[in-house]
Amino acid sequence: xxxxxxxxxxxxxxxxxxxxxxxxxxxxxxxxxxxxxxxxxxxxxxxxxxxxxxxxxxxxxxxxxxxxxxxxxxxxxxxxxxxxxxxxxxxxxxxxxxxxxxxxxxxxxxxxxxxxxxxxxxxxxxxxxxxxxxxxxxxxxxxxxxxxxxxxxxxxxxxxxxxxxxxxxxxxxxxxxxxxxxxxxxxxxxxxxxxxxxxxxxxxxxxxxxxxxxxxxxxxxxxxxxxxxxxxxxxxxxxxxxxxxxxxxxxxxxxxxxxxxxxxxxxxxxxxxxxxxx
Amino acid sequence: xxxxxxxxxxxxxxxxxxxxxxxxxxxxxxxxxxxxxxxxxxxxxxxxxxxxxxxxxxxxxxxxxxxxxxxxxxxxxxxxxxxxxxxxxxxxxxxxxxxxxx
Numbered sequence: 542x543x544x545x546x547x548x549x550x551x552x553x554x555x556x557x558x559x560x561x562x563x564x565x566x567x568x569x570x571x572x573x574x575x576x577x578x579x580x581x582x583x584x585x586x587x588x589x590x591x592x593x594x595x596x597x598x599x600x601x602x603x604x605x606x607x608x609x610x611x612x613x614x615x616x617x618x619x620x621x622x623x624x625x626x627x628x629x630x631x632x633x634x635x636x637x638x639x640x641x642x643x644x645x646x647x648x649x650x651x652x653x654x655x656x657x658x659x660x661x662x663x664x665x666x667x668x669x670x671x672x673x674x675x676x677x678x679x680x681x682x683x684x685x686x687x688x689x690x691x692x693x694x695x696x697x698x699x700x701x702x703x704x705x706x707x708x709x710x711x712x713x714x715x716x717x718x719x720x721x722x723x724x725x726x727x728x729x730x731x732x733x734x735x736x737x738x739x740x741x742x743x744x745x746x747x748x749x750x751x752x753x754x755x756x757x758x759x760x761x762x763x764x765x766x767x768x769x770x771x772x773x774x775x776x777x778x779x780x781x782x783x784x785x786x787x788x789x790x791x792x793x794x795x796x797x798x799x800x801x802x803x804x805x806x807x808x809x810x811x812x813x814x815x816x817x818x819x
Numbered sequence: 820x821x822x823x824x825x826x827x828x829x830x831x832x833x834x835x836x837x838x839x840x841x842x843x844x845x846x847x848x849x850x851x852x853x854x855x856x857x858x859x860x861x862x863x864x865x866x867x868x869x870x871x872x873x874x875x876x877x878x879x880x881x882x883x884x885x886x887x888x889x890x891x892x893x894x895x896x897x898x899x900x901x902x903x904x905x906x907x908x909x910x911x912x913x914x915x916x917x918x919x920x921x
Contacts, residue, residue, distance in 0.1 A: 579903040600822055607830035610837075612868055617829050627825035631832065634825075638833035640864045643857045645840020656842070663838035668865065719914030722888035725872035726909030729889060732865040733896045744859050745866035752867040756875055768867030772859040776852070 569682045573673050573689035580611070580669050580727055581697025586720040587614055588705020594622035598706050605702035609695065610667055613638040615724065620761045629760060636766040644671035651675060651683045665691030668731050676734070740775060747771035884920060888913030 584605060591601040596618060604614045613634040620630035645666045651674060654662050665687065674687040736742050748771040755764040873889045874880055892909035900908070 575902045579906050583906070596822060600826060603826055604829075607826070608833050610833050613829060613833050617825060621822060621825060627821045628828065631825045631828035634829040635832040635836070637864075637868075638829075638836050640861055641833070641837045642840035643860045645837055646843055646853075646857045649841050649843060654841070659841050660838060663841050664834065666837040666841055668861070671861070717914065717917060719884070719888060719910040719912070719917065721872075722885045722892075722909040722913035723906050725869050725885065725889045726892040726906045728865050728869040728872065729892055730896060730902055730905045732862065732869060733893075735862050735865070741859065741862045744863045748863035748866040749870040752871050753874065753880065756871060757878070757880060761878060765864060765867045765871060769860055769863050771863040771867075772856055776855055776859065 565682060566685060569673075569677060569686045570689050572676075573686045574693055576669050576673055577690045577693025578697060581694045582701055583611070583720075583723040583727060584698035584701035585705040585708075586723050587611060587618075587698075588702040588707075589709045589720065590615065590705075591618045591702075592706040592709035594618045596621070598703075601706040602699065602703055605699045608634070608638075609664060609698065610638050610641060611698070611724070612668075612728075616761060633761045633763065636763065639766070640668075640769070641666050644668070647671065648674055648687070651677075651680065652687060653680055654684075662687070662691075665695065667691075667694070668728075669694055672731050672734070740779060744771045744775040747775065884913045884916035887916045 587605065588601055591604065591614070592598070596604075604617065608614050608617070616637050617630050617634035620633050621627070645663065648666060648671055652662070670687050670690045673690045674683040677683040677686050732745065736745060748768040751771055752764045752768040755767045758764075759767065869889070873886055874882065888909040888911075891912040892905050895905045895908045
């Protein structure tokens with residue numbers, strides 16, 4: 542009998558604590574599924590593109606299973622279709638994938654996984670999983686967001702890759718269906734929330750200018766890497782201005798995973814470069 | 820065979836890069852410069868990828884229905900539309916403009 546009373550008390554005590562996280566878990570899962578499903582479905586476009594570029598079904602699926610970073614896969618397929626040699630094509634894809642190292646760098650502290658888990662988690666380090674995980678207020682939600690986004694994306698991306706490759710002939714010209722717009726729309730949707738401050742906007746604008754100027758001149762994959770130089774360039778300019786006005790350390794060191802602190806008084810003198818209006 | 824070499828090199832390279840970032844020593848993150856660079860690099864890369872995929876076929880600059888689709892996606896983003904809708908709008912508008920333009 543005392544046991545039953547104890548059970549009752551614990552039952553009574555139990556409901557309040559899980560209640561607040563339960564709603565926030567649902568919100569995290571909803572966001573994660575939204576991103577995972579939307580982007581996962583664009584594996585279809587990759588499957589179609591890859592098959593259209595002359596890769597076999599097995600090669601197309603191997604790319605989605607093993608490389609699993611959309612931009613790199615598309616870059617590789619594009620370069621191979623254009624007749625690039627395999628190593629140059631792989632280099633372009635690798636350069637595009639290099640950004641994932643920086644996502645990992647930020648995710649490492651936010652997710653706090655043990656060393657034994659990291660080799661498995663690494664395969665899911667992507668634009669999408671990072672965007673969802675880094676948007677969360679605490680480690681628990683970040684891990685949940687990362688896992689749900691990663692799992693949804695991996696499963697759907699591979700299934701739709703298969704479907705896309707199989708349906709390539711059946712569908713005819715995929716551009717008729719506007720599927721080629723999914724890629725840039727996904728990138729834009731991921732970028733938009735990051736453009737909070739002048740520094741981010743200037744870096745984005747400069748990157749756009751760099752990629753547009755170098756695109757006709759440099760091999761596939763390289764222009765995007767050149768455009769990445771916009772980030773250090775903006776930081777160097779910002780640092781010089783900071784030295785000119787203030788001697789103390791900049792006030793953004795307490796910033797954990799938010800955007801860099803707004804530079805004092807530089808926004809007025811340096812208008813944000815907008816992206817090319819489409 | 821060449822294609823398989825490209826796939827293998829890409830798979831290994833892309834995995835290592837992901838793992839390297841995740842496994843990097845925590846001390847590295849405490850340097851303010853690295854932290855700010857890590858935050859700003861994805862911004863630059865995503866902006867570049869968006870522009871490249873919107874205004875080119877990978878090698879040549881061009882302006883086609885895709886630009887209208889991405890512009891529509893931008894409007895949807897400003898209106899705070901959900902992710903799936905943003906992508907859907909881009910695809911639908913692109914397909915629509917192509918259908919109208921013949």
